[in-house]
Amino acid sequence: MLILNKKDIIQHVDLNKNLIPIIEEAFISLSKGLVMMPPIMRIDIEKYHGESDVKAAYVEGLDSFAIKIASGFFDNPKLGLPSSNGLMVLLDSKTGVIKSVLLDEGYLTDTRTAIAGAIATKYLSNQNANSVGIIGAGIQARLQLQAIMLVRKINKVIVWSRDKIKANQFIKSFKDLDLDLDLDLHVASSCNELASLSEIIVTTTPSKKPLLEFDWIKKGTHITAMGSDAEQKNELDPHILKHCDQYVPDNQLQTSVLGELHHALKQNIISSKEKFNELGDIINDPSLGRKNKEDITICDLTGTGVQDTAIARFAYNLCKTNNLGINI
Amino acid sequence: MLILNKKDIIQHVDLNKNLIPIIEEAFISLSKGLVMMPPIMRIDIEKYHGESDVKAAYVEGLDSFAIKIASGFFDNPKLGLPSSNGLMVLLDSKTGVIKSVLLDEGYLTDTRTAIAGAIATKYLSNQNANSVGIIGAGIQARLQLQAIMLVRKINKVIVWSRDKIKANQFIKSFKDLDLDLDLDLHVASSCNELASLSEIIVTTTPSKKPLLEFDWIKKGTHITAMGSDAEQKNELDPHILKHCDQYVPDNQLQTSVLGELHHALKQNIISSKEKFNELGDIINDPSLGRKNKEDITICDLTGTGVQDTAIARFAYNLCKTNNLGINI
Numbered sequence: 001m002l003i004l005n006k007k008d009i010i011q012h013v014d015l016n017k018n019l020i021p022i023i024e025e026a027f028i029s030l031s032k033g034l035v036m037m038p039p040i041m042r043i044d045i046e047k048y049h050g051e052s053d054v055k056a057a058y059v060e061g062l063d064s065f066a067i068k069i070a071s072g073f074f075d076n077p078k079l080g081l082p083s084s085n086g087l088m089v090l091l092d093s094k095t096g097v098i099k100s101v102l103l104d105e106g107y108l109t110d111t112r113t114a115i116a117g118a119i120a121t122k123y124l125s126n127q128n129a130n131s132v133g134i135i136g137a138g139i140q141a142r143l144q145l146q147a148i149m150l151v152r153k154i155n156k157v158i159v160w161s162r163d164k165i166k167a168n169q170f171i172k173s174f175k176d177l178d179l180d181l182d183l184d185l186h187v188a189s190s191c192n193e194l195a196s197l198s199e200i201i202v203t204t205t206p207s208k209k210p211l212l213e214f215d216w217i218k219k220g221t222h223i224t225a226m227g228s229d230a231e232q233k234n235e236l237d238p239h240i241l242k243h244c245d246q247y248v249p250d251n252q253l254q255t256s257v258l259g260e261l262h263h264a265l266k267q268n269i270i271s272s273k274e275k276f277n278e279l280g281d282i283i284n285d286p287s288l289g290r291k292n293k294e295d296i297t298i299c300d301l302t303g304t305g306v307q308d309t310a311i312a313r314f315a316y317n318l319c320k321t322n323n324l325g326i327n328i
Numbered sequence: 329m330l331i332l333n334k335k336d337i338i339q340h341v342d343l344n345k346n347l348i349p350i351i352e353e354a355f356i357s358l359s360k361g362l363v364m365m366p367p368i369m370r371i372d373i374e375k376y377h378g379e380s381d382v383k384a385a386y387v388e389g390l391d392s393f394a395i396k397i398a399s400g401f402f403d404n405p406k407l408g409l410p411s412s413n414g415l416m417v418l419l420d421s422k423t424g425v426i427k428s429v430l431l432d433e434g435y436l437t438d439t440r441t442a443i444a445g446a447i448a449t450k451y452l453s454n455q456n457a458n459s460v461g462i463i464g465a466g467i468q469a470r471l472q473l474q475a476i477m478l479v480r481k482i483n484k485v486i487v488w489s490r491d492k493i494k495a496n497q498f499i500k501s502f503k504d505l506d507l508d509l510d511l512d513l514h515v516a517s518s519c520n521e522l523a524s525l526s527e528i529i530v531t532t533t534p535s536k537k538p539l540l541e542f543d544w545i546k547k548g549t550h551i552t553a554m555g556s557d558a559e560q561k562n563e564l565d566p567h568i569l570k571h572c573d574q575y576v577p578d579n580q581l582q583t584s585v586l587g588e589l590h591h592a593l594k595q596n597i598i599s600s601k602e603k604f605n606e607l608g609d610i611i612n613d614p615s616l617g618r619k620n621k622e623d624i625t626i627c628d629l630t631g632t633g634v635q636d637t638a639i640a641r642f643a644y645n646l647c648k649t650n651n652l653g654i655n656i
Contacts, residue, residue: 001431003331003429003656005656036371036372036373038369038370038371039369041366041367041369041382041384042366043364043366043384043385043386043393043395044364045364045386045393045421047388048421048422048423050421050422050423050424052384052395052419052424054369054382054384054395056369056371056380056382057371058371058373060375065371065373067371067380067382067397069395069417069419069426071419071424072424073422073423073424076423076424079423081423081425085423085424085425085426086426087417087426087429089397089415091380091397091399093373093376093378094376094378094401095376095378095401095404095407095409095413096378096380096399096400096401096404096413096414097409097413098397098413098414098415098431101331101415101429101431103329103426103429103656326654326656328331328333328431328654
């Protein structure tokens, strides 16, 4: 049994193009019905504004599967601790024997989430889209931007955050990354302004009220909504889902209860009978993706256990090959 | 973060009386509504006759909580491996920071399950009951018997297993434990015979068809049904639940979907409106337990996350105090 810590994992897994086919394959398996993925388990600790989620997925034919714990404790920054934490456990599919505990502290979750954003952008945004609006200024804001830059040539970035200081810090910290890019970065004064300047929009907040309205969205825009992963979270006015040209869930079963779709269903704006192509369907057959240059597309990402299984297997194999970690 | 392995844990946690109040307190918290315990997550891997369950529970006021993975892969013995496996993760309730990974390989689950059997027997069986019938011949058969002996003076043990060789092996291995006891152990040829000789019965099998019928049960018998922990598992004819004098679930929400109660509800033998005192209610107020010497009582154990949190905290504290484990 191999114990891997974050330091081990970071050495071999970072946000790069190689991860895209790994996560794409996971989404394809999911949409083809080859995955046994139970509903997410959630432990809410309201007193401390904390929650721990457990996700898991077994993919037919794979020799291992992951069970992942991801925590978000939103008072942690006051204590000088990161909000996110977690680990992944990799089990042998044939025997249930634990192959590895990956003490990644949420790093692999952050990474596979960003890669899903890259994949959504790759299949749904216009090829020549070069402006990105990022709503939110946390870790995923930065990672989603980096991930999009793996698949599109971006030269303009617009950021909006409820806290303007954080938006400015975000821009500064992104410049500090020194990615040797010719980027025009600036802070928008409103989400409306942001939308008017962006061909791709990513929402990365834990907002409980819509931040974007349909009227603000330019023709041809692609939106990745990745902040909403719980019943009460909601970043898009549900009418955007109704009036857009294409709505794509990572997993419709999940987005119906946790994602943006949940709110559209609850308000009877979309019928629960409607069946959408999932991200995996489009990866498998890209002709199902964006049809016209003018289309408004949405990808609703709630985060799936199958992404965790894919990245845990990838990280484990690389670390093992490189003799990292502690054998117990 | 402290990594504890089974060897560390076994040094300080074994099946003894000290664990009874620890698990009793857990059940009391559960029945008082002080526990946030999400539904069990299950990953079924039918191809390999395997399943992994995830259980978790946060108890109000406690500074840590556990998330537990327990696997059962029933072809493992053919490969020379134990069927059961698993680990527990202990998280800080205030920050979500992982305090410990307990690589117990299912040992703590086995132990807290056996202790629940001791508790059921303590509150529900007659004080002077001295004969135990054990249905099944696996690990829990042995542990349940040992646990009952912590709370009742047993001098007669009757064992039944579908596989008579296993029943004989069970008796031999129990004798080999050399517990210095004056015990009359023998194999029954049927569950009917077993019931006719037992004042306490424990069912410990993964049976999908009832093994015990109501007519076979003597007046005054207490039955602990602990094998059924999944929708399809069923050890007692549902009429036993209907006609017994007292039915006690560990957690009615769980036994309604996974335990013996599930089958009684499904067959409309018991109404889903009926509310039963749970084990924790009876621990909290023992006058709610057995009323008369002649009563037939049943305790339906499906295994609860709150037991896992209790035993993980107990094991962690003892191992930490004794400087065991690896700090990462």
